[in-house]
Amino acid sequence: xxxxxxxxxAWIDLETTGVDAHQxxxxxxxxxxxxxxxxxxxxxxxxxxxxPEGDSWTHRFSPxxxxxxLTNGLLADVFAEGCxxxxxxxxxxxxxxxxxxxHDFVLAGSxxxxxxxxxxxxxxxxxxxxxxxxxxxxxxxxxSLAAINLSSVVEAAEPVxxxxxxxxxxxxxxxxxHLGEMRFYAERLAIAAVPSLPLEP
Ligand SMILES: [Mg+2]
Numbered sequence: 001x002x003x004x005x006x007x008x009x010a011w012i013d014l015e016t017t018g019v020d021a022h023q024x025x026x027x028x029x030x031x032x033x034x035x036x037x038x039x040x041x042x043x044x045x046x047x048x049x050x051x052p053e054g055d056s057w058t059h060r061f062s063p064x065x066x067x068x069x070l071t072n073g074l075l076a077d078v079f080a081e082g083c084x085x086x087x088x089x090x091x092x093x094x095x096x097x098x099x100x101x102x103h104d105f106v107l108a109g110s111x112x113x114x115x116x117x118x119x120x121x122x123x124x125x126x127x128x129x130x131x132x133x134x135x136x137x138x139x140x141x142x143x144s145l146a147a148i149n150l151s152s153v154v155e156a157a158e159p160v161x162x163x164x165x166x167x168x169x170x171x172x173x174x175x176x177x178h179l180g181e182m183r184f185y186a187e188r189l190a191i192a193a194v195p196s197l198p199l200e201p
Contacts, residue, residue, distance in 0.1 A: 006036055006103065006104055006105060006106045006132055007035070007036055007100060007104050008033055008034065008035065008036055008043070008099060008100055008104055008105045008106070009033070009034050009035070009036050009040065009105070009106050009107075009108035009136055010031060010032075010033055010096065010105040010106065010107055010108060010130070010131060011030075011031070011032040011033070011034060011108045011109050011175045011178060011179060012029065012030065012031055012107060012108070012109050012112060012116055012120070012175070013029075013030040013109055013110075013116070013171045013172075013174040013175045013178070014026050014028070014029055014030075014115075014116045014119050014120075014171070015027045015028040015029075015069075015074055015169060015170065015171060016119060017052075017057050017060040017061055017065070018060050018061070018062070018065070019115070021118035021119045021121070021122040021123070022122055023060070024057075024060055024119075025050070025052035025053075025057050025085065025123070026050050026052075026085060026088075026119055026123050026124070027049065027050055027052070027069075027074060027075075027078050027082070028047065028048070028049050028050060028074055028077075028078075028170065028171045029047070029048045029050065029088055029092065029124075029171055030045075030046075030047045030170070030171020030172040030173075030174060030175045031044075031045065031046045031047070031048075031092055031095065031171075031175075032044070032045040032172070032175050032176075032179065033045075033095070033096065033099055033105070034108075034179070036106065038182070038183060038186035038187075039183055039186065040179055040182065040183065043099060044095060044099065045172060045175075046091075046092070046095055047170075047171045047172045048083065048088045048091065048092070048171075049074070049077045049078055049081050049082045049083070050078070050082050050083060050084070050085050050088050051078055051079070051082025051083060051084065052078075052082075052085070053084070068169055069169075072168060072169055072170055073170075074169070074170060085123055085124070088124070089123075089124045089125065089126045089127055090126060092124065092126070092127045093126035093127050093129070093130055096127070096130040097130070102129055102130050103130070103131070103132050104130075105130050105131050105132065106131070106132050106134065106135065106136055107120070107131045107132070107134075107135045107136075108135065108136040108137070108138075108178075108182075109135075109137065109138070109139075109175065109178050110137065110138045110139035110142075110163065110174075110177075110178045110181070111137065111139045112135050112137050112139075113135040113137040113139075113140060117135065136182075138161075138178050138181050138182045138185070139163075141182070141185060142154050142157075142161075142163070142181070145185070153185070153188055153189070156184070156188070157181050157184040157185060157188075160177075160180040160181060160183075160184050161177050161178070161180055161181030161184065162176075162177035162180070162181075163177060163178075163181060
């Protein structure tokens with residue numbers, strides 16, 4: 001089987017009102033399903049804007065995040081076309097079910113291991129059931145490369161990865177950046193790969 005032992009990666013990017021998975025509602029979900037190995041050929045993509053219940057959520061933004069949500073058009077889209085979170089959950093689980101079985105999908109993206117996973121488990125239970133317990137997280141790879149003195153590789157990835165100040169903070173745009181960054185590392189680090197040495201001569 002493959003490195004990830006599952007046939008597909010489910011690249012997910014969530015936009016929320018804040019960082020508390022139980023208090024901050026999800027506003028947007030981007031999904032791109034790809035093959036599990038580089039170059040990560042895409043199978044399907046979807047972006048869903050969510051309208052949280054009530055209006056207390058509108059007070060949860062920090063000033064900086066509120067400005068970002070107003071500038072990139074997400075808040076306008078939430079009011080214009082947002083659907084209930086339960087509908088979004090059902091649709092995303094159905095998209096994955098058309099492609100594979102529960103646990104055929106590894107959650108992938110940037111920061112998904114510590115951020116998006118918590119929100120998915122708390123607010124998207126049907127989608128959560130389709131995912132394996134582990135993740136493929138390019139944010140962890142980025143920081144790990146820097147930690148082993150390969151920050152020059154990370155800096156070279158920034159224009160394609162778009163993980164700096166120019167990040168869109170919209171679901172699908174962010175995922176395209178995460179995919180671009182992962183593909184860049186796959187190509188750049190391939191030259192360092194050597195066949196395994198035998199244990200005995
Ligand atoms: Mg994002």
